[in-house]
Amino acid sequence: MAREIYAYKCRKCGHTHYPYRMVCKSCGENEHNEFDQVPLPKRGKLLTWTRAYSLPADFEVPSLGLAIVELENGIRMTGQLRVDDPRMGMDVRGEVEIVRREGYDERYGMVFYEA
Amino acid sequence: MSADLESILRPVDNPMPPFPAKHVTIASGEEMVIRQVTRDEIPDILPHVAPLIYVERDFYDVVAARVYSELLSYYRYRIQDAYVLVAQIDGELCAVVNGRMATPEVGMSLHTLAMRRGLRIGAHAFAAKMEYHMDIMGQQEVLIVAESPIGFRRWMIEYNLEKRFDVPHELGGVPSWALTKELFDRARATLVVGRRPVPEELLEKAHAAILPPSDPPTPPEDLLAATRSQYDSTGTALILQRWRQEGKV
Amino acid sequence: MRSVYVIGIGITSFTRLEYPLSEIAAYPAMMAMKDAGRKEIDHLYVANMGSGRVNHQTGLASAVVDTLSLTPAGAEAIENGPASGASAIKTGYMAVASGVHDVVMVTGAERMREVNNLEATEFVATLTHPLAEYIYGVTLPSLAAMFTRLYMEKYGVTERHLAMVAVKNQNNALKNEFAHLQQEISIEGILDSPEAMTNNPYVAEPLRFFDCCPVSDGGACVILASEEVARKVERPLVRLAGVGQATDTHAVHEREEPTDLLAVRRAAAKSFEMAGLAPSDVDVAELHDAFTILEIVESEEVGFFPKGEGHLALERGETAIGGTLPINPSGGLKGRGHPVGATGIAQAHEIVHQLRGDAGERQVKDAKVGFTCNFGGFGNNVVCLTFVRGN
Structure with a gap:
C-alpha cells in the first residue's frame, strides 16, 4: 500500500x-x-538543500541530505534528500519511507530522489 | 636485573619506515608541524601529559593515563613496534598521537590527545596517524576505538568505519572498528593534508624544544563545586580535593 | 507606562561550567546586585530553555530564588527557546513599566555541556516542528544551511563573507574575558590555506564549523527598576526604551518568502517605534549570530542596511569595532558562546556596558543607543530590545 x-x-x-x-x-x-x-503530491522542484554532518545522536550515518521542496501544487515541505549531486531547481520525486527510528518507533516521512 | 633477563623482556622492534614530518596551516593561521619523536624526547612530553590525568571532561583522564603509560612503556622498552607523533606550533606541544604496527598488514591506533582545543588540532593529528599507517607503512587497515563520545562521533561515524567486533582492541579489550584502505582512499581529501618538506626554520624550532602547552585542559577550578554538581562520575574531583587538603598538590 | 532602567548587570564566563544550573543563574545575579548596590528585589524572572530536559531539574525559578535567599519574592521561569533571555527581559520590563513591581531581577542560565554535543544538538533540534521537520533529523544548523544556500543564490553572499563574520566576531571575543572562544582565527586558516577543508569542515553545507556558535554553559543577569529607584543607584543611567516581539510560522518551509526573516523585521520595527528611534540612530548592536549568515541577514531585516546589502557593509568594515555601526563587539553568540537561555540577557549585558562606557578594549566610542536581537527557533519567535544612555 x-x-x-x-x-x-x-x-x-x-x-x-x-x-x-x-x-x-x-x-x-x-x-x-x-x-x-x-x-501531498510526490513530485516537485528542489528549492534548497543541505548535507548535514552534525546529526542528532540517534542517526548513525556520517551525513544526511535534507531539502525543502516546492511540490507541484505549490505547497512546500521539508524532507530527506537522497540525490548524489543536488542542484537547486531540479525535479525530484518523493517516496514515503521510514526516516527515523526512535527506540522501537518507526517514523515515516518523505524522502526525495532525482525525478 | 641481569642483562639476560632484560634481553628477554625487551621486545625487538620490527623495522618501520619513519614518518616524514609535515606542516599544516591551522585555523588561526599559525603553522603546525607534525613529526615523529624519538625515545629520547619522551621525558620532555610526559610532564605535559601527567596533569591531564585529572581532567575528567571528555575522558581526558582515561586517555591521558593510558597515553602516559604507553609513552613510558615506549621509553622503557615495554611496548613493541610503537611510534609517537607530536604536533607543535612554534615548539609548543599541541597534540600527541601514537599507535602500533600490530602486524605488517594491520595497524593499531592507540591515542589522540589534543592539548589545545577549538582549532581542530586533534583532527589533524589523527589524520597524520592514519596517513602513517596507510601511505607510509603501506598497511591494509587500522583498528580504532574511542573512549569519548566525541571521538566516537568523529572517527566511527564520520569515516563510516567497518565493524571488526570479533577483534578485541588493545585498549580495554573492547570491540574494534577498522579504517580500511578503501575507506581511507575515499576520505583522502580530508585525511591526507599538509605539506612536505617542512621549511628548515619551522623544523628546527620544533626540534629545538618541546615547549609546554599554553592553554591545556584543566580540572574545574572550584573542586567543591564539581562534587556538589553530582557530576563527578569518576571521583576525580574528590581525589584531587582530598590531595589538596592534604597538601599533596 | 513608567520608564524602565537597567540598574545592575552580571555575567559568568561562557564555557563549560562545573557547577549546578541554579548556581549558574545565581552567580551573575549576585554580581548584578553588587553592581546595583542593592539587594532588595521585588520579583525574579529566570530565563532557561532546557533545565527539565538537559539537567533533570524543573521549577528552576524556585531553586534560584532560594539559592539567592531572596524568598519570599515571587519568581517564574520564562521559556522561549533561544530567545528566552530577551523574553524574560521583556516580561520584566512589563512588570516595572506597569507599576506592579519597582525592582525586577532577570537572570538567565543554561547548562548544556552537562550532555555531550550530540545530545545538545538533539536538544536544540526539539524546537523544530515535531512532525514536519524534527522527524527527518532536521537540526538548527541544517535549517540555517538551507536558508544560507537560498541567500547566496539570491544576494551573492559567499563563503568568504561568512568567514569574515566568523573572524570578526571570534576575534572580538578575545577582548571579552567572559567569552567562550579565546582562540584567534584567520581567513587564511579557515578558508584559504590548503588545509582549510580539514580545519573548517562542513557542519551542514554550505555552513562550516567556524560558521556555527559553540555549545556553552553560562548565565547572565540584568536588574530592571523604575526611575525613582534608578536615580538612587550610582551607575550611569541606561534606559530600556523599546521592546518588540514577533512570531512567524513554526515550520520554516511555510514562510512566504524563504529568504525573509519577517519576525526579525517586525520585532525590530516594534522595538524602534516604542523607543521613538530609527535604525539609523543605533550606535552599537548585538545580533543573534548563532550562525554567521544570521548576523548578515538580521543586520538587513532590522533596518541597518538595505535588504541584500548586509554583506557589502561587512566588506566595507562598517560592522567592526571602530566601524560606523559595530555589531557584536562582545564576540556575539559565535565568539562569546550560546547558552541558549542566557544569550538574550548576555546581549543586554553587553549593550549596558557599551552605553555606560565601561566596555574596555571593545568599547564603541560614544555609544548612546544600543540594540539587541534575540532569535528563537529558526526565526519563529524574535525579541528585539532598544536601550538608550541617560533618559
Whole structure:
C-alpha cells in the first residue's frame, strides 16, 4: 500500500496547509478539524538543500541530505534528500519511507530522489 | 636485573619506515608541524601529559593515563613496534598521537590527545596517524576505538568505519572498528593534508624544544563545586580535593 | 507606562561550567546586585530553555530564588527557546513599566555541556516542528544551511563573507574575558590555506564549523527598576526604551518568502517605534549570530542596511569595532558562546556596558543607543530590545 503524507484543506476557503494547524491561516474562522485531508503530491522542484554532518545522536550515518521542496501544487515541505549531486531547481520525486527510528518507533516521512 | 633477563623482556622492534614530518596551516593561521619523536624526547612530553590525568571532561583522564603509560612503556622498552607523533606550533606541544604496527598488514591506533582545543588540532593529528599507517607503512587497515563520545562521533561515524567486533582492541579489550584502505582512499581529501618538506626554520624550532602547552585542559577550578554538581562520575574531583587538603598538590 | 532602567548587570564566563544550573543563574545575579548596590528585589524572572530536559531539574525559578535567599519574592521561569533571555527581559520590563513591581531581577542560565554535543544538538533540534521537520533529523544548523544556500543564490553572499563574520566576531571575543572562544582565527586558516577543508569542515553545507556558535554553559543577569529607584543607584543611567516581539510560522518551509526573516523585521520595527528611534540612530548592536549568515541577514531585516546589502557593509568594515555601526563587539553568540537561555540577557549585558562606557578594549566610542536581537527557533519567535544612555 502506498503511504501518503497529508496536507489539510480548509473546508471554508480552500487554503491548504502543511503541516496541520487547528485554525486556518487564511480565513481564520474554522472550527477545530474543519479540514479535508489531501495527499501531498510526490513530485516537485528542489528549492534548497543541505548535507548535514552534525546529526542528532540517534542517526548513525556520517551525513544526511535534507531539502525543502516546492511540490507541484505549490505547497512546500521539508524532507530527506537522497540525490548524489543536488542542484537547486531540479525535479525530484518523493517516496514515503521510514526516516527515523526512535527506540522501537518507526517514523515515516518523505524522502526525495532525482525525478 | 641481569642483562639476560632484560634481553628477554625487551621486545625487538620490527623495522618501520619513519614518518616524514609535515606542516599544516591551522585555523588561526599559525603553522603546525607534525613529526615523529624519538625515545629520547619522551621525558620532555610526559610532564605535559601527567596533569591531564585529572581532567575528567571528555575522558581526558582515561586517555591521558593510558597515553602516559604507553609513552613510558615506549621509553622503557615495554611496548613493541610503537611510534609517537607530536604536533607543535612554534615548539609548543599541541597534540600527541601514537599507535602500533600490530602486524605488517594491520595497524593499531592507540591515542589522540589534543592539548589545545577549538582549532581542530586533534583532527589533524589523527589524520597524520592514519596517513602513517596507510601511505607510509603501506598497511591494509587500522583498528580504532574511542573512549569519548566525541571521538566516537568523529572517527566511527564520520569515516563510516567497518565493524571488526570479533577483534578485541588493545585498549580495554573492547570491540574494534577498522579504517580500511578503501575507506581511507575515499576520505583522502580530508585525511591526507599538509605539506612536505617542512621549511628548515619551522623544523628546527620544533626540534629545538618541546615547549609546554599554553592553554591545556584543566580540572574545574572550584573542586567543591564539581562534587556538589553530582557530576563527578569518576571521583576525580574528590581525589584531587582530598590531595589538596592534604597538601599533596 | 513608567520608564524602565537597567540598574545592575552580571555575567559568568561562557564555557563549560562545573557547577549546578541554579548556581549558574545565581552567580551573575549576585554580581548584578553588587553592581546595583542593592539587594532588595521585588520579583525574579529566570530565563532557561532546557533545565527539565538537559539537567533533570524543573521549577528552576524556585531553586534560584532560594539559592539567592531572596524568598519570599515571587519568581517564574520564562521559556522561549533561544530567545528566552530577551523574553524574560521583556516580561520584566512589563512588570516595572506597569507599576506592579519597582525592582525586577532577570537572570538567565543554561547548562548544556552537562550532555555531550550530540545530545545538545538533539536538544536544540526539539524546537523544530515535531512532525514536519524534527522527524527527518532536521537540526538548527541544517535549517540555517538551507536558508544560507537560498541567500547566496539570491544576494551573492559567499563563503568568504561568512568567514569574515566568523573572524570578526571570534576575534572580538578575545577582548571579552567572559567569552567562550579565546582562540584567534584567520581567513587564511579557515578558508584559504590548503588545509582549510580539514580545519573548517562542513557542519551542514554550505555552513562550516567556524560558521556555527559553540555549545556553552553560562548565565547572565540584568536588574530592571523604575526611575525613582534608578536615580538612587550610582551607575550611569541606561534606559530600556523599546521592546518588540514577533512570531512567524513554526515550520520554516511555510514562510512566504524563504529568504525573509519577517519576525526579525517586525520585532525590530516594534522595538524602534516604542523607543521613538530609527535604525539609523543605533550606535552599537548585538545580533543573534548563532550562525554567521544570521548576523548578515538580521543586520538587513532590522533596518541597518538595505535588504541584500548586509554583506557589502561587512566588506566595507562598517560592522567592526571602530566601524560606523559595530555589531557584536562582545564576540556575539559565535565568539562569546550560546547558552541558549542566557544569550538574550548576555546581549543586554553587553549593550549596558557599551552605553555606560565601561566596555574596555571593545568599547564603541560614544555609544548612546544600543540594540539587541534575540532569535528563537529558526526565526519563529524574535525579541528585539532598544536601550538608550541617560533618559
